[in-house]
Structure formats: C-alpha cells, structure tokens
Amino acid sequence: MDILGRILMVEDDPKDVELTLTALGDYNLTNEVVVVHDGEEALNYLYRRGNFAARSNENPAVLLLDLKLPKVDGLEVLQQMKSDETLKMIPVVVLTSSREERDMVASYKLGVNAYVVKPVDFHEFVNAIKELGMFWAIINEPPPGSMRKK
Amino acid sequence: MAKQKPSLLKVHLPIQGYGLAVVSVGVALGTGLLLQRYSFHGVESLLFLFAIALTVWFGGSGPAVLAVALSSLAFNYFFTEPFYSLYIGTSELPYYFAFILFAILLTWFSTVRRRVERELLQSRDELQSEVAERTQQANLLNLxxxxxxxxxxxxxxxxxxxxxxxxxxxxxxxxxxxxxxxxxxxxxxxxxxxxxxxxxxxxxxxxxxxxxxxxxxxxxxxxxxxxxxxxxxxxxxxxxxxxxVSDRKRREEEIRKLNDELRKRTTDLEATNRELEAFAYSVSHDLRAPIRHIVGYTELLQKNSSSALDEKSQRYMMTILESAKKMGTLIDDLLAFSRIGRAETRATTVNLDLLVKEALGEVQQDTNGRNIAWNVGALPELYGDRSMLRLALVNLISNAVKFTRTRPRAEIEIGCLEKNKDEVVVFIRDNGVGFDMKYVDKLFGVFRRLHSTQAFEGTGIGLATVHRIIHRHGGRVWAEGLVDSGATFFLAVPSHRS
CATH class of the missing domain: 3.30.450.20 (PAS domain)
Structure with a gap:
C-alpha cells in the first residue's frame, strides 16, 4: 500500500473524523492525514505491520490521538510509543472529549507533547484543529526520520 | 519473737531459794517436833524428804544442798540417839544417803521438767506470733x-x-x-x-x-x-x-462492631465513589461527543445551505445550536461540580486578600462597561484548599456582578464579620435583584434557579458548587436577601487546621 501522510489521526468516531478533516481542509492538509480507527491499527501503522507492512519507513510528523479507543486505548498507544526508541520522538497530541484530570495527568506523565480538549463550540473546534494542524504539520520542524512535506 | 514469759513455778532470786530451804526444813522440823510431842514417831524422815523435795523443785540445786545439809543436821540433832547431839551413828547413815539421793533425783527431774517447760513455752510463743502474723496478712488481703x-x-x-x-x-x-x-x-x-x-x-x-x-x-x-x-x-x-473486665470486654466488642460497620461503610462508599467516577468519566467522554457532533454538523449545514434556507429555518437552526451549546455547558458545569466531590483537598493557609483579588481578575470581562462600586474590606487568612476556595469566591462574585446588571450603579461589598477563634465569616453583599427569603432553602441546590434564563443566564450549578466546596471544608454557607433589595452571601470557614 502506498499511503503517505504526515499526520496520523487515531479516532474511532467517523463523525469526529469528518469534522476534523473538514477543519484541516482549510489549510489543504486533508490529504496529509492518515486515519486509523483504533489503538491496534495505530500501532500496526507505526510498526509497519499488517495492512501497513508495505508503507515507507518514515514516521509521521505528528500523531493526533483520541484516548477512548476500541481494543487498545490511547494511553496504551502513548505508553508503547514513548517506551520505544524509534517512536518516542514522534510528537503526540492528545485530542479528546474528556477534561478529566486523571487522563491529563496520565498523558503528561507518559510524555505527551500537547493535550487538547475538543470544544463543543464548532468554531472553537475548527480553530483548535486548524491551529494544531498548522503548528505541527507546517511550523514545527519534525524530528529526523519523519515524512517531509510533499 | 515474743518475750519469754516468766514461769510461775520457779523461784528466781537465789536468796529466795535458800530462804525456801531454811523455811521448809524449819517447818519440817517444827512439824516433826510437834508430832513427837504427841508420841507420833517415824514420819520425821519423810517430812525432811518432803522439805528437800519442795526446795529442789522450786529452788534449784544450790538451795537443795542447803536443804539436805540442814535436814541432816536437824534429823541428827533432834531425832537420832543420842538426842540433842551431833554424833552420827552408822545406823543413821542410810537416812543421809536417802536425803542426798532423793535430792539428786529430784534435781534431775526438775531439770528435765524445766527444759521441757521451756521448750513448750518457746513453741507456744512461736505459734502465737505466727498466728498473729497470718491474721495480719489475712486482714491486709481483706483490705x-x-x-x-x-x-x-x-x-x-x-x-x-x-x-x-x-x-x-x-x-x-x-x-x-x-x-x-x-x-x-x-x-x-x-x-x-x-x-x-x-x-x-x-x-x-x-x-x-x-x-x-x-x-x-x-x-x-x-x-x-x-x-x-x-x-x-x-x-x-x-x-x-x-x-x-466485663466492661472492658463489652467496650471492646462495641468498638469491634463499630469498626466492622465503619469498614463496611467505607467499602460501600469507596464502591459508590468508584461508580460515580466511572459515571463522570463516561459522561465526560461519551456525552460531550454527540453534543459536539450536533453543533458541528449544524454549523456545517448552516454554512453550506444558508442561502437556501428561509428565515424561519435559519431560526430553527440557531435554536438547535443554542440548545446543544447549553447542553455542553451544563455537562461541563456538572462535571466540574462532581469533580469537587471527588478531588482531594490540599489544605494550606490561604491569604484571603490575595484570593479575592484573583477572583476579581477572573470576573473582569463581565464587568466591562459596567458601573460597579467595589468595597473590599480587610480580609483575614484562613485554612483550606486554595483553588477550591477561589472557585467558590469566583462563583459568588460573578453572581453579584450578574444580579446587579439591572442597576445603574452596582454596589458590591466584600468583607469579614467579626472573627472568632475558630472560624472566619466572609460575606459578599450586593444591591442587585435579591431573592425571596421563602426560597432560601432552594438556593444552594443543583440546577435550582430563582430567575428565568431569559432574565439571567446560568445553569444553576454555581451556588451548589459553592455549597459543596464550603461543606468539604467543614464550613457553612448561608444567604440573606430581599426581593429587589440585594442579597448577602456568607461563608464560614475554619480559620486554622482542626
């Protein structure tokens, strides 16, 4: 498979996927987004296993991670990434519905790079996603070994 | 040991013993002579033996020798021939031997008797003293x-x-x-x-x-x-x-029962808390997402089809958006409220002056364009969780700001009542729309509102949050008000670590 993308989005809810992609569309970042729907798929992508065995060996520039996911949840994905030498440099942004302090503390302890609570207000949501996309995919210089902008 | 008691049967002074010897021999002699006069012969020697015996028994060995000597002399002088001379004939010798032997025999008897008597006395005394001691000990035990x-x-x-x-x-x-x-x-x-x-x-x-x-x-x-x-x-x-130890046992049993009950209740409470937490967590994740989707898709719909929709449809769309956002705010407020109950409190000494300044800063954007006369008095220190107390103050101050909105000149006073040793009473008074005292009980309930949302926006969680925060501090909160004449809210919080 030849899937290229600098933003890996891990999100199980298709509506959230659509809304996020809509928001990213404004910066023409939509095509750079790879969407996976649970933690297991995310790890398969990162380790180039299963469906993603054939992808190029570059890492995504940023990972947008939901916490509540089927099979393997977001915190487990985060933990595995941050304890793996080849993956720990990938910036991870937690993008979640929850404002629970427990999740926030756990995420930061595991070394998350940013923690964003999805706002209910759509304008705020769009702004947040746009800024995230712009910062991590355009402004931020990703670590060596990441996919470059096409 | 008790003192040895003197024997009644013993003559103690030597002179008395010798006196006894002289007197008894004298009496024996007198009696012998008297009997002789009435021609009653043959008992003299027995009388002297009796006198010797008496002397030996009561006087001891010294007087016994004297008694034997005196008896022999008297017997020789008065009762053997030749009479009234001290000549000793061979036929008399057995008498004197008998006197001496009798005296020796009796002396020996007497010695044995005295020893036995002494021993008896000694053991009696020992027995008596032991009885006395035992009796005393028993009496002590009785005490x-x-x-x-x-x-x-x-x-x-x-x-x-x-x-x-x-x-x-x-x-x-x-x-x-x-x-x-x-x-x-x-x-x-x-x-x-x-x-x-x-x-x-x-x-x-x-x-x-x-x-x-x-x-x-x-x-x-x-x-x-x-x-x-x-x-x-x-x-x-x-x-x-x-x-x-019956009382102690009973108390131990009671304590054990209470502990068991407490343990059970703690377990129940922990389970309830865990359920509550799981519930809140689930609400936080799962309830917010659909709201976001409603808002998101409605916005997208509005954006894509605004030209195609008539004014009425536009209004419907706006209503959907408003309701969904309100739902979002309610969920957020409710979660914040439940978090107060679940969060650990971190109590420190809190400078109330500083806290009020921070709270005022937080409500500043609501006061823009308003004419508000702030009157903040000197405030003491108190003991509690800083961020929670701050949240309580922000809620009360923003309420005061909100409910004085209809006043051309709002007056908000923050001060401290006379402080007693154990607690600090802070009040926040405004000249706003006030409330009817008959509804005062409903003021601090969750989702309780005394005003319509048209008049004053809000979710009805603010005062419930204040109540919960103060309650967690072991304090009290109450309010006084009058319709159209303002309201005063009071917080009583412990001033130091309990």
Missing amino acids: THDTIFVRDTSDIITYWNRGAQELYGWTAEQALGKHSHQLMQTEFPISIDEVHAQLLRAGRWEGELRKTKADGSRVVVASRWSLRRDERGHAVAILETNND
Whole structure:
C-alpha cells in the first residue's frame, strides 16, 4: 500500500473524523492525514505491520490521538510509543472529549507533547484543529526520520 | 519473737531459794517436833524428804544442798540417839544417803521438767506470733479491693476476701467450704486439665474466665492463679485473684462492631465513589461527543445551505445550536461540580486578600462597561484548599456582578464579620435583584434557579458548587436577601487546621 501522510489521526468516531478533516481542509492538509480507527491499527501503522507492512519507513510528523479507543486505548498507544526508541520522538497530541484530570495527568506523565480538549463550540473546534494542524504539520520542524512535506 | 514469759513455778532470786530451804526444813522440823510431842514417831524422815523435795523443785540445786545439809543436821540433832547431839551413828547413815539421793533425783527431774517447760513455752510463743502474723496478712488481703480467694487442691474455698464478696456477692461464711467452680459456674477458655497441667508445671496460670455472680449475672474476669506448695513440694492450695473486665470486654466488642460497620461503610462508599467516577468519566467522554457532533454538523449545514434556507429555518437552526451549546455547558458545569466531590483537598493557609483579588481578575470581562462600586474590606487568612476556595469566591462574585446588571450603579461589598477563634465569616453583599427569603432553602441546590434564563443566564450549578466546596471544608454557607433589595452571601470557614 502506498499511503503517505504526515499526520496520523487515531479516532474511532467517523463523525469526529469528518469534522476534523473538514477543519484541516482549510489549510489543504486533508490529504496529509492518515486515519486509523483504533489503538491496534495505530500501532500496526507505526510498526509497519499488517495492512501497513508495505508503507515507507518514515514516521509521521505528528500523531493526533483520541484516548477512548476500541481494543487498545490511547494511553496504551502513548505508553508503547514513548517506551520505544524509534517512536518516542514522534510528537503526540492528545485530542479528546474528556477534561478529566486523571487522563491529563496520565498523558503528561507518559510524555505527551500537547493535550487538547475538543470544544463543543464548532468554531472553537475548527480553530483548535486548524491551529494544531498548522503548528505541527507546517511550523514545527519534525524530528529526523519523519515524512517531509510533499 | 515474743518475750519469754516468766514461769510461775520457779523461784528466781537465789536468796529466795535458800530462804525456801531454811523455811521448809524449819517447818519440817517444827512439824516433826510437834508430832513427837504427841508420841507420833517415824514420819520425821519423810517430812525432811518432803522439805528437800519442795526446795529442789522450786529452788534449784544450790538451795537443795542447803536443804539436805540442814535436814541432816536437824534429823541428827533432834531425832537420832543420842538426842540433842551431833554424833552420827552408822545406823543413821542410810537416812543421809536417802536425803542426798532423793535430792539428786529430784534435781534431775526438775531439770528435765524445766527444759521441757521451756521448750513448750518457746513453741507456744512461736505459734502465737505466727498466728498473729497470718491474721495480719489475712486482714491486709481483706483490705484490698481486688478479688482474692484461696482453695485447696479439691477446689474447696478456704479463704474468701472482701473483694471477692464485693464482686460475686457471697460472704466469706457463704463461700467457705464450697466448691469454687461449682459455686461460680466457671467457664474455661481451654479445658480445665490443660489449666491444671500448666499450673502444676509453671506454678501459675492466667486467663480470662466467665463466672456467675450470686445474683445470677455473668461476669468476665481476668484471672490469675498461683499454686502454693508445702516443704515437700506437694500442692496444697491455689490462690486466685480476679479482675472484672466485663466492661472492658463489652467496650471492646462495641468498638469491634463499630469498626466492622465503619469498614463496611467505607467499602460501600469507596464502591459508590468508584461508580460515580466511572459515571463522570463516561459522561465526560461519551456525552460531550454527540453534543459536539450536533453543533458541528449544524454549523456545517448552516454554512453550506444558508442561502437556501428561509428565515424561519435559519431560526430553527440557531435554536438547535443554542440548545446543544447549553447542553455542553451544563455537562461541563456538572462535571466540574462532581469533580469537587471527588478531588482531594490540599489544605494550606490561604491569604484571603490575595484570593479575592484573583477572583476579581477572573470576573473582569463581565464587568466591562459596567458601573460597579467595589468595597473590599480587610480580609483575614484562613485554612483550606486554595483553588477550591477561589472557585467558590469566583462563583459568588460573578453572581453579584450578574444580579446587579439591572442597576445603574452596582454596589458590591466584600468583607469579614467579626472573627472568632475558630472560624472566619466572609460575606459578599450586593444591591442587585435579591431573592425571596421563602426560597432560601432552594438556593444552594443543583440546577435550582430563582430567575428565568431569559432574565439571567446560568445553569444553576454555581451556588451548589459553592455549597459543596464550603461543606468539604467543614464550613457553612448561608444567604440573606430581599426581593429587589440585594442579597448577602456568607461563608464560614475554619480559620486554622482542626
């Protein structure tokens, strides 16, 4: 498979996927987004296993991670990434519905790079996603070994 | 040891002994001469022997020699021929030998008798003093409040002190001679054979026993047994002391029950808390997402089809958006409210002046364009969780700002009532729309509102949050108000660590 993308989005809810992609569309970042729907798929992508065995060996520039996911949840994905030498440099942004302090503390302890609570207000949501996309995919210089902008 | 008592049968001074010798021989001589006068012959020697015997018995050996000498002289002089001369004929010699032998024999008897008498006296005195000592000890045992009794090896009670009478209700007369375990219906924690084995091995035993008093009531005693042995090592008696521990046992039992109950309730509470937390977590994740989707898709719909929709449809769309956002705010507020109950409090000394300044900063954007006269008095320090107290103040101050909106000139006063030793009472007074005191009870309930949302926006969680925060601090919160004449909210919070 030849899937290229600098933003890996891990999100199980298709509506959230659509809304996020809509928001990213404004910066023409939509095509750079790879969407996976649970933690297991995310790890398969990162380790180039299963469906993603054939992808190029570059890492995504940023990972947008939901916490509540089927099979393997977001915190487990985060933990595995941050304890793996080849993956720990990938910036991870937690993008979640929850404002629970427990999740926030756990995420930061595991070394998350940013923690964003999805706002209910759509304008705020769009702004947040746009800024995230712009910062991590355009402004931020990703670590060596990441996919470059096409 | 008691002083040795003088014998009544013994003459003590030597002079008395010798006197006795002279007097008794004299009396024997006189009696002999008197009898001779009435021609009653042949008893003189017996009279002298009697005199010697008397002297020996009561006077000792010295006077005995004198008595023998005097008797011999008198007998020789008055009763042997030739009369009235000291000539000693061979036929008289057996008399003198008899006197001497008799004296020696009696002296020996007397010595033996005295020794026996002395020994008897000594042992009597020893016995008396021991009896006195024992009696004193028994009296002392009787004085103590502790329950003490003694039983022999067949468990028959042989001693019963006053403490035993007080505890069990039987007098010594009633208890003595009774079988101890039968009288008190003793219940042993282990078999009585084991108790006896231990008692014989170690000489003592202690444990808790259940016994029955004279009035039939049960009692738990801490019992100590000591074994008394004779010189040959045979067990002869058991001394038992008892302390009534029924009250202590009862209290221990009560404490144990209370602890069990507490443990159970804590477990229940922990389970409830976990459920609540899971619920809040689920609400936080799962309830917010659909709201976001409603808002998101409605916005997208509005954006894509605004030209195609008429004014009425536009309004419907706006209503959907407003309702969804309101739902979002409610969920957020409710989660924040539940978080207060679940979060750990981190209590420190808090400078209230500083806290009020911060709270004022937080509500500043709501005061833009308003004419508000702030009157903030001197505020003390108090003890509590800083961020929670701050949230409470922000809620109260923003309420004051909100409900004075209709006033051309709002007046908001923040101050401290006269402070007593244990708590600080802070008040926030405004000249806003106030409230009817008959609804004061509903003021602090969740989702309780006294105004319509049209007049004053809000979710009805603010004051419930304040109430919960202050309650978690062990404080009180109350309000006074009058319709159209403003409201005052009071917070009483402990001023120091309890």
